Amino acid sequence: xxxxxxxxxAITLILLIAGWxxxxxxxxxxxxxxxxxxxIGDAAIEQRDALTTHxxxxxxxxxxxxxxxxxAGLLIAIVLHLVPxxxxxxxxxxxxxxxxxxxxxxxxxVIWLGFGIAPKIVVIVLVCFFPVAVATLDGLGRSxxxxxxxxxxxxxxxRQLFTKLQWPHALPTMFSGLKIAATYSVxxxxxxxxxxxxxxxxxxxxxQKSAFRADRMFVAIVIVVVLAxxxxxxxALLEKLTVRGRRHA
Amino acid sequence: MPDTLRVAGVNxxxxxxxxxxxxxxxxxQGEFVSIIGPSGSGKSTLxxxxxxxxxxxSGTIEINGxxxxxxxxxxxxxxxxxxxxxxxxxxxxxILAREIAGKKDRKIAxxxxxxVGLDGFARSYPHQLSGGxxxxxxxxxxxxxxxxxxxxxxxxxxxxxxxRADMHxxxxxxxxxxxxxxxxxxxxxxxxxxxxxxxxxxSHRPATVLEKIxxxxxxxxxxxxxxxxxxxxxxxxxTDLLTGVPS
Ligand SMILES: Nc1ncnc2c1ncn2[C@@H]1O[C@H](COP(=O)(O)OP(=O)(O)O)[C@@H](O)[C@H]1O
Ligand SMILES: [Mg+2]
Numbered sequence: 001x002x003x004x005x006x007x008x009x010a011i012t013l014i015l016l017i018a019g020w021x022x023x024x025x026x027x028x029x030x031x032x033x034x035x036x037x038x039x040i041g042d043a044a045i046e047q048r049d050a051l052t053t054h055x056x057x058x059x060x061x062x063x064x065x066x067x068x069x070x071x072a073g074l075l076i077a078i079v080l081h082l083v084p085x086x087x088x089x090x091x092x093x094x095x096x097x098x099x100x101x102x103x104x105x106x107x108x109x110v111i112w113l114g115f116g117i118a119p120k121i122v123v124i125v126l127v128c129f130f131p132v133a134v135a136t137l138d139g140l141g142r143s144x145x146x147x148x149x150x151x152x153x154x155x156x157x158x159r160q161l162f163t164k165l166q167w168p169h170a171l172p173t174m175f176s177g178l179k180i181a182a183t184y185s186v187x188x189x190x191x192x193x194x195x196x197x198x199x200x201x202x203x204x205x206x207x208q209k210s211a212f213r214a215d216r217m218f219v220a221i222v223i224v225v226v227l228a229x230x231x232x233x234x235x236a237l238l239e240k241l242t243v244r245g246r247r248h249a
Numbered sequence: 250m251p252d253t254l255r256v257a258g259v260n261x262x263x264x265x266x267x268x269x270x271x272x273x274x275x276x277x278q279g280e281f282v283s284i285i286g287p288s289g290s291g292k293s294t295l296x297x298x299x300x301x302x303x304x305x306x307s308g309t310i311e312i313n314g315x316x317x318x319x320x321x322x323x324x325x326x327x328x329x330x331x332x333x334x335x336x337x338x339x340x341x342x343x344i345l346a347r348e349i350a351g352k353k354d355r356k357i358a359x360x361x362x363x364x365v366g367l368d369g370f371a372r373s374y375p376h377q378l379s380g381g382x383x384x385x386x387x388x389x390x391x392x393x394x395x396x397x398x399x400x401x402x403x404x405x406x407x408x409x410x411x412x413r414a415d416m417h418x419x420x421x422x423x424x425x426x427x428x429x430x431x432x433x434x435x436x437x438x439x440x441x442x443x444x445x446x447x448x449x450x451x452s453h454r455p456a457t458v459l460e461k462i463x464x465x466x467x468x469x470x471x472x473x474x475x476x477x478x479x480x481x482x483x484x485x486x487x488t489d490l491l492t493g494v495p496s
Binding site: 144146147149150151152153154155156160164165168169171243244 | 296297300301302321322323324326328329330332333334336337345346348349350374394
């Protein structure tokens with residue numbers, strides 16, 4: 001990204017924060033209701049040890065959950081692609097399943113799977129698998145028919161058709177699904193920590209909410225946003241390293 | 250020695266659409282054979298039959314004397330558009346057919362790219378090449394597939410006249426140095442006469458062979474042959490056949 005692209009939003013952000021600081025100072029609003037940016041910064045510094053522990057726990061949970069979710073999404077996409085009958089039978093149900101609110105399902109998962117890491121991972125998987133599965137399935141199904149004919153006439157079998165044409169063709173679409181999943185995964189982790197956990201930013205938020213510490217809640221929100229951006233950036237970097245050439249001339 | 254390709258009594262259609270009717274075609278070893286016919290007459294369909302993508306309703310197809318009906322991987326094929334993989338480098342594209350046959354060999358790809366003046370593009374991606382360059386790559390991919398029979402489906406139809414003339418020279422040079430058996434589809438009369446030993450003229454759909462013409466010019470063939478009175482006569486005759494003027 002060039003500075004022309006990131007400079008305008010950066011200036012907007014700085015102006016917003018400055019306006020916020022001015023407003024809280026001039027209006028004299030109570031800090032427990034709306035803390036000033038400076039209050040939030042102070043809280044972050046004061047809480048840094050606790051925050052580090054909680055953040056690391058959330059990062060670990062997010063990465064495990066995301067990995068499991070992506071694996072599940074890819075597996076579903078490949079199986080449904082290779083078995084058209086299953087695709088017809090399962091795909092509509094997958095779409096419907098996305099209308100089940102995770103937040104309502106979460107307590108059930110705790111009843112079934114206990115308070116360990118299992119229900120938390122399942123929550124993140126449920127949040128992450130769908131964009132990956134749909135995007136990959138779409139990419140696998142849309143490869144160039146002319147190249148497919150060429151490969152078949154050159155003697156390619158079904159496995160070669162998949163590994164040489166369909167999978168590489170699906171990679172860019174797969175990555176757009178993966179980016180969505182990466183962004184969702186942090187929120188999935190926070191929700192799953194609300195289910196009950198000792199550590200994690202989600203846990204930290206619950207504790208601070210009970211204590212009416214709005215300043216610390218804001219710190220937690222900033223951390224969540226930064227985490228989501230970092231994981232997104234990681235996936236985007238991976239995409240850059242993997243996807244070569246270009247789709248269209 | 251059997252013909253490289255023998256198509257005999259082939260009929261084919263799609264549902265109610267009759268496309269090929271009692272078709273007979275043969276390509277001898279080292280012969281350059283063109284098929285010329287109106288678009289939609291069934292030329293690409295014939296290639297799909299020869300390549301084993303489709304199975305004819307009736308008739309026989311033999312490659313090097315062996316039954317080839319429904320059998321794939323026996324021809325070097327160049328489709329109507331270059332059909333290169335945008336995520337592969339030129340070198341990796343050129344090697345594709347060999348890779349499928351389990352004979353992947355980057356050295357051969359590099360040697361050939363150098364021999365035909367494309368070595369500067371080995372590491373480029375298809376979208377970085379012009380249409381003519383992409384066609385050369387697609388041709389090379391068919392050529393080094395190591396099959397005796399090359400089937401080229403209107404390879405130059407999307408190119409402008411200048412590029413097309415360049416491509417003719419380029420193709421003739423390579424082919425005259427490496428005599429392979431070629432079946433070449435076109436709807437350009439001059440192109441067919443310039444390149445071929447034999448020209449089959451197809452009728453409108455359902456396609457049958459209207460006429461088989463033997464081109465009397467030797468090899469190596471020069472571009473000046475188009476001014477030969479015999480060439481002009483043949484061009485006239487083919488134009489009449491294709492536009493339906495009774496002779
Ligand atoms: N898979 C198919 N299903 C139905 N009709 C087809 C199919 N392929 C080709 N056709 C039809 O067969 C006819 C011949 O097509 P084609 O062989 O591509 O012609 P040509 O290559 O000579 O222009 C056309 O009318 C085309 O619409
Ligand atoms: Mg065609």
